[in-house]
Amino acid sequence: MILNHLTSPAAGPGRSPSANDFSRRSFLQAGAAAGGGLLLSLRLPFATGDAEAADGFAPNAFIGIGRDGQIVLTMPYVEMGQGTYTSIPMLIAEELEVDLKQVKLEHAPPNEKLYGNPLLGGVQATGNSNAIRAAWQPLRQAGAIARTMLVSAAAKRWNVDPASCRAQSGEVLHPPTGRSITYGKLAADAARVPIPKGVVLKRAEDFKLIGTPAKRLDTPSKVNGTAVYGIDVRPPGVKIATLAQSPVFGGRVKRVDDSAPRLSRACDRSYGSTTPSRSWPTIWGPRRKGWRRW
Amino acid sequence: MPTTIKVNGVDRTVDVDSDTALLWVLRDVLGMTGTKFGCGMALCGACTVHVDGVATRSCITPIDSVSASEITTIEAIGATAAGAKIQKAWLDREVVQCGYCQSGQIMSASALLASNPHPTDSDIDDAMSGNICRCGTYVRIREAIKQAAQSNGQGG
Numbered sequence: 001m002i003l004n005h006l007t008s009p010a011a012g013p014g015r016s017p018s019a020n021d022f023s024r025r026s027f028l029q030a031g032a033a034a035g036g037g038l039l040l041s042l043r044l045p046f047a048t049g050d051a052e053a054a055d056g057f058a059p060n061a062f063i064g065i066g067r068d069g070q071i072v073l074t075m076p077y078v079e080m081g082q083g084t085y086t087s088i089p090m091l092i093a094e095e096l097e098v099d100l101k102q103v104k105l106e107h108a109p110p111n112e113k114l115y116g117n118p119l120l121g122g123v124q125a126t127g128n129s130n131a132i133r134a135a136w137q138p139l140r141q142a143g144a145i146a147r148t149m150l151v152s153a154a155a156k157r158w159n160v161d162p163a164s165c166r167a168q169s170g171e172v173l174h175p176p177t178g179r180s181i182t183y184g185k186l187a188a189d190a191a192r193v194p195i196p197k198g199v200v201l202k203r204a205e206d207f208k209l210i211g212t213p214a215k216r217l218d219t220p221s222k223v224n225g226t227a228v229y230g231i232d233v234r235p236p237g238v239k240i241a242t243l244a245q246s247p248v249f250g251g252r253v254k255r256v257d258d259s260a261p262r263l264s265r266a267c268d269r270s271y272g273s274t275t276p277s278r279s280w281p282t283i284w285g286p287r288r289k290g291w292r293r294w
Numbered sequence: 295m296p297t298t299i300k301v302n303g304v305d306r307t308v309d310v311d312s313d314t315a316l317l318w319v320l321r322d323v324l325g326m327t328g329t330k331f332g333c334g335m336a337l338c339g340a341c342t343v344h345v346d347g348v349a350t351r352s353c354i355t356p357i358d359s360v361s362a363s364e365i366t367t368i369e370a371i372g373a374t375a376a377g378a379k380i381q382k383a384w385l386d387r388e389v390v391q392c393g394y395c396q397s398g399q400i401m402s403a404s405a406l407l408a409s410n411p412h413p414t415d416s417d418i419d420d421a422m423s424g425n426i427c428r429c430g431t432y433v434r435i436r437e438a439i440k441q442a443a444q445s446n447g448q449g450g
Contacts, residue, residue, distance in 0.1 A: 081392030081429055215388065222393030223381045223400060225328015225368035232327035 069184030095143030339425030391429035
């Protein structure tokens, strides 16, 4: 509901129309990944253009290409059934020239300073239809930059003109000599290539993935119970609270019966409207049994 | 008090009150979070598991009522013939949207298919009406159950 009251600045015509509009200093940095691959760190502007305004570089999305060729995107948007975990990897895969299934997605950890969404009052949240609008340009650009760096690394290795090479399905090819090499084998070398200037993004009519139907990447985990939802997360020492509401208007708590052994063992004895506990059954059972008197 | 239950073919001994709901034993004691909490009152179906093959709402099932039973959860339903067919149909038909209710949907659907290889529309309605989906995936759920039933062959 709150989302309906928010402004929706669109990344429309005239806004970052070409790949060169982003300040590379604040938008993207490249380096070696842990384990020796290529790591691109970038700042998703959340459709507000804050990347241009930021003084320092505070990346909030990361693209890693490992020596095994696995591409891992770490980013803060949450999948809620809207397809974000499939559409966002599409943006990278399109320009990086890899199959959609080659992109693995990891969710960013909680950190509002890095991942807070200015469109949602600085809260680390996903909504307002802004994931694709915010990521549309920078993630395709990051994919194109990574692809260009991988091609450069291959051309250097083969001592050929980069323009004579092309990228396809996670490999760099050199058609004149029939040579090919996987991204995984190039990732470490690519990390030492300077970030290219003026990469050109594909025209819409050349898209192979974007705009096509795709099997959702999150579905397999949702038919076998392995998908992790918010309620499934169990940080060490987490407390769980339940809300007990008076059955009559204006009622006040008269007595709290915490004599049930499991309840007294688990509770922190903070009798506001909620009672923290370490697990659901310890509060859910007593709650059902009417452990409060009104 | 210590109670032993058989979950997905494995005996598990847990120390909980005898009236603790099976759902919380699975999720909080055994750490099997594939089974979901929805309403806690058997109104939504998100917590559905199989107790001796019967689709059962684990949120209102006391642990001491199932100590002699075989309990199957979403984590192991793919090891059953009906469950594997249902899971494949769910993938083929892209049934899932947010997915929160789908563990329960799949458990109800696979119990139906195991007991009725060729369910009619009204059989599907009867078996699935207790499983609510806020995303509204009902049309694809029905298609997927029919697809899974077709893979059972003709003559049912």
